[in-house]
Amino acid sequence: MTLVLEEGKQVKLEKNGTYAIVAITKHGVELARNLHKKFPQTDLFYMSKFEREDEQRRNISLFEGNVRLLLPSLFQEYKGIIMIVSLGAVVRMIAPLLKDKKTDPAVVVIDDKGEHVISVLSGHLGGANELTKEVAELLGATPVITTASDVQKTIPVDLFGSRFGWTWESAEKLTPVSASVVNEEQVAVIQESGERDWWHYDRPLPDTIKVYPSIEDALHAKPNAALVVTHRNLKEAEQAILENGVLYRPKVIVLGMGCNRGTSMEEIEQVIYSTLEELKFSIKSVKAICSIDLKKDEKGFLAISEKYNWDFICYSADELNRMSIDDPSETVFKFTGAYGVSEPAAKLFSGADTLSLVKKKSGNVTISVAVIPY
Template identity: 70%
Template sequence: MKGQYAVVAITKHGVEIARKLGVRLPSSDVYYMNKFAKGDEEEKGIQLFEGSVRLLLPSLFSSYRGLILIISLGAVVRMIAPLLKDKKTDPAVVVIDDKAEHVISVLSGHLGGANELTREVAAILQARPVITTASDVQKTIPVDLFGRRFGWVWESEENLTPVSAAVVNEEKVAIVQESGEKDWWHYDTPLPSNIQVYSSIDEALKDKPAAALIVTHRILSDREKEILKNGVLYRPKVIVLGIGCNRGTSASEIEAVIQETLHELSFSIKSVKALCTIDLKKDEQGLIEVANKYGWEFVYYSPEELNSVELELPSETVFRYTGAYGVSEPAAKLYSGAKQLEVVKKKSGNVTISVALIRY
């Protein structure tokens, strides 16, 4: 298993479709019955199996992000029924007919990404995508997927269902976006008339919407939280942390400084995208542990790259030890592209931190 998706075929025509997808669909592993072997399977990384596909599915179901099955829809429904657990954890399941005329989103359309995968596979095969999810059919915002392709995360999933209902039932829905990628509307039609974009939470509250989608890296004030009574708060990945530290600084100390600094700024730790430093620290265990714990990108730059950035607070002392006139400040600027930082440079114990925002 190397990829995110398993493509499974059990017929002669299905094998040809599967092989085509194996070449054209990134991160896919192909499986088909050994009686259809062509002799190049080992070279191409194709897996052969014997016996009933029903015996293979449980392991694939638990191992892959998505299954693309070139098997009849009825048979697939019967085979996956005993495997279903929860829409948050079940993989995407997509079914293709034996002539590759239709690609059908069967399971985990939104959270599991089956609808997106269906469109991608249909485009490769020049087939018709079949999607039945209301928000997709109506060409409106899928609340549980809003911003997901950019890495946005929910603050809480509590209101996903009622807010989704407000969207598809054409009730008044407010969107307030303070940060994050702007090109989230991907349909070739205008935003539905029941959805209105407001410049601020205060403006949206005055209009008394039935539901709201709020996109920000900020911690909301108690007054602003009124909008979340029937709203979903999304955290875009826009915060960049530049970090310098003494050799051997513990992960707990680094994490504490990060948390304290973000709290002072009223920024959410869920909006952090990357932790950046100098290449001398690429093996610094404390930094690596913190980045891994939160799933942040861990990025490091050479002294030459860091010195290419204009600094507000250059340091001769840092230069003597590292060859760079700064670490945290230029690292944050390099990654974010920001000219001005939210925190230029703050020294706390063994840690120096700078904070930048990515502006879209």
């Protein structure tokens, strides 16, 4: 996609997200980068004078000139625009672009301190009200919604779980599944992992949305659409649920890891991929790599955590030794002061009593895998 900003100047980018984030101030850029990291369905735009030199790797777009020149293209390309710009300025800039409430994108404004998130345009049909709530939750801000009534109080399919960092496996069925929800058809929710407090209204789920204990039970009920939340890869017999369904990946997988000093990112990455493939887990559900504080500067761990936007958490030997583990090692204790690294680190971060994988050694890497219980 090419965005034309002014005569003779263009910005080229690969559009990945459904929503655009725009910032034009120093504090706004900090806030925008934080939101972009937490909200995976977004593309970020800010002025080139705030360049950090990591923009290309993080698929962040820089622009020069008045932000007003960026908006016509964003209006055409994105379902919603999140602007960290003063409300009055936003109103003046978008006024010439408004066409119809059925087609205008959602517009949400955040103040420069990140204290308030305001639904500005297309609150109902465009989904700005729901977007406002989700963004406010991610930032710990106050949502400001001024419409007299607040839509249907149902599940926004494209934003489902976004406050927790859930991502879609594919966006292919977002539109038809959203239609099923809005049209009050029978919709199944199957949740195997992830945060459980996703229903935030002060009323029960609509009668048309039912939660099932398994994909098998949902398939037997023959719903019109389905929302499936799991960290694992579906079996062939379960794939039918996605004929009109969206598969969400919650951030629940914790990788406890150790490695020999200087192990390359590529080797670490290969071990992670092969391990998750063996477990039939999705890499999109990885939340963190955890290790001992002796590894806090390990370049391979730092690089892969940055590449995939994972947390990288390190614990002291004393913290690790407080955990009960299946395979304590005197050799590991001799070199690190801890009786284990990958196994207790995975348990400590995840809070899980048992692990999906207990300490596998592969080349220069040791890995344990836990799933955060909710």
